Amino acid sequence: MTDYLDLNRANWDDRAVAHTASPDYQVSRFADDPQFLSEVVRFDQPRLGDVAGLRGVHLQCHIGTDTLSLARLGATMTGLDFSGASLASARSLAASAGAAVDFVESDVYSARSALTGEFDLVYTGIGALCWLPDIKRWARTVASLLAPGGRLFVREGHPVLWSLDYERTDGLLSITEPYFETTEPQVYDEASTYVATEHVFTHTVTHEWNHGIGEIVTAVLEAGLVLTGLEEHQSVPWNAITGRMQHIGDGEYQLTDRPARLPHSYTLQATRPAV
Template sequence: MSDYRSINRANWDERATAHAASPGYRVERFATDPAYLSEVVRFDLPRLGDVTGLRGVHLQCHIGTDTVSLSRLGARMTGLDFSGVSLEQARTVAARAGAEIDFVQSDVYRARDALDGEFDLVYTGIGALGWLPDIRRWATTVASLLAPGGRLFIREGHPILRACDYDRTDDVIALAEPYFEHVEPQVYDEPGTYVETDREFVHTVTHEWNHGLGEIVTAVLDAGLTLTGLVEHQSVPWNALPGRMRQLPDGEWQLADRPQRLPHTYTLQARKAG
């Protein structure tokens, strides 16, 4: 197993300030509009339901825009991330937004030791699971954090989308990357990042993993949780296949040609027995 934590942390540490300054994260909007919610959280409002008064933790929270959004919906939130620089930005975002949120630095697998008590809601947003090598260990960690009757809520990029051949420019959907979890990581060396910025980066290598949808569901069930919802979506919050996607009115992106061919993202919900 590679030293993926150090490699990936260097990548996220370097990008955190660029992300906070990018218009893609709309940090200024959080500061000026007390009702503003991130597009990711707003997309899932019909499935998220009322979170008022719930004690929630956002795993792999990055700079905290989704965490702040959940706080604005009434949850008492904690954010957790392994990047100290990301958490510095998250604390600034929360302070400017007027949100009282605790932010804790920890690798997600060590979250149980880093956090006190149990939670009514464990939330994980887009682009998180691909940084973790072992989906079963993740699910076990989630179960350990949940209070009886507590809920897991996750929206994530679909593993089929993550397995696509990103270099194609025609209308053929081809799979080039692993769909199933495997021991060795997928190693990428990408100079930029997924939001608009003119920054140049030094730490460009990342180690990532895909996890099949069946593997994710099975891990959640084996951790003792009950699956309560699984919805596959025909849109994704970023331009995942450049040159082949169109932007929708809600800010999401969709395959331009016959989007029903491809599951773009999914929302999964599960509960711990009460």
Template sequence: MTDNDDPGPGRPGTDYRTLNRASWDDRAAAHAASPDYAVERFAADPAHLSEVVRFDLPRLGDVAGLRGVHLQCHIGTDTVSLHRLGARMTGLDFSGASLTQARSLADRTGAAVDFVQADVYDAPDVLGGGFDLVYTGIGALCWLPDIRRWAGVVAALLRPGGRLFLREGHPMLWALDETRPDGLLVVDQPYFERTEPVVWTEGGTYVSTEATFTHNTTHEWNHGLGEVVTALLDAGLELTMLHEHDSAPWDALPGRQVRDAHGEWRLTERPWRLPQTYTLQARRR
């Protein structure tokens, strides 16, 4: 991505959800058609799981029979994967175009998954509570301006004893300048949550595609790891697991990384320098 000094349509006063939803709507079909999401493999192989869910299987444990909700589910590949592991899943996203692709995936695979269009902050009002599992995958929290409000949503959705399972891009990774030609790892963006968004204008997307897009301005926020944990604790959850990983399921730093046997990307040189993602689990007290 490239930082945009002249936000244009992202000027102050523009609702971030309107801008971000337009961007996701614009890209949903291209994501579903890209080999990176492997929609055709989902349709052909009833045992196939998304790379994100498969990576965390040792930590996820048995979800069979659990009533779960996947927040910010996009085109539903992680949601369908959790369904294939036996959970009774609902997917929620604010992008209608994304949910069109998610419902198509569920139809093609015979997955009994409900998909609901709503903003994540409205999830308790739309879905109620009593869930055994709240799941959130990579690249979700950066679209939300208030991590404490999000933690309150998670707590409201969960039954007592229910758990949150989250894998997310590490805030250290989000804070780096990913475009430097000299290969240095330089912190250039906010690590901590700030009121004002980082405004980006970027014409592509993170999957392999030849599609072109027209809605290219987005508003994003970073949330420090301590901010995420503290928000969950204050919302009435207890932390039961936190693992930082030196890898990510996409090439976050092109030209500086190598893909491993599990499909994850990590730094070619001294990968232990950088946490790229983390997996967190917390239970509602």
């Protein structure tokens, strides 16, 4: 099998350029408005609660808009990502906003050796877990990063959403991709991305994996964490099914026809026991 890290890293290096320039990421707003937060973190805020004073790490932080937003809420943040191009944009973003955010280049599974100390908050955002082949290894990594009493916070696209046939035009929701984790990846070749851009991509092939909700919860529990919340949502922060979703405000999209049929995304929270 082609090394998925090299393949996917090249794709995300390519995306970093497009995403930084895209109006959808609103990069310029962070420098212009010291109170501005990403739409993703604004959605998360009621569930995150007060993060002021917490030492946090954002795994798979990409260009850092959510990482910076968490720092603006008072957390001392570190962002970790395997894409050097993404981190270059993230560091530029933080500098333009005058924020003291550290960024570390590493793949997720190497995070424990790449980072120093333990964290009160491990944050993982939308579109992250599908790039990882082994959800149990991810959960063990998260557990190794958390301080006693520390919290994992994940908002992610729902595995049912990831498993749909996006090419259908008859209005039906059809599951054609794996819902459960598989040994071999799903291989995609797509010359576009999820934001508005005119960028021409040169690295278009990716290797991805789905993970069922039960697999994710089990992995978290087996890693020694205590599940404290699992909430499914009827919206997702990107236009996941082109032509079949409507923007409902605050960067969230929802299936236009009978959205209650589909779990769009979910929030999972868990803690490391204090003793």
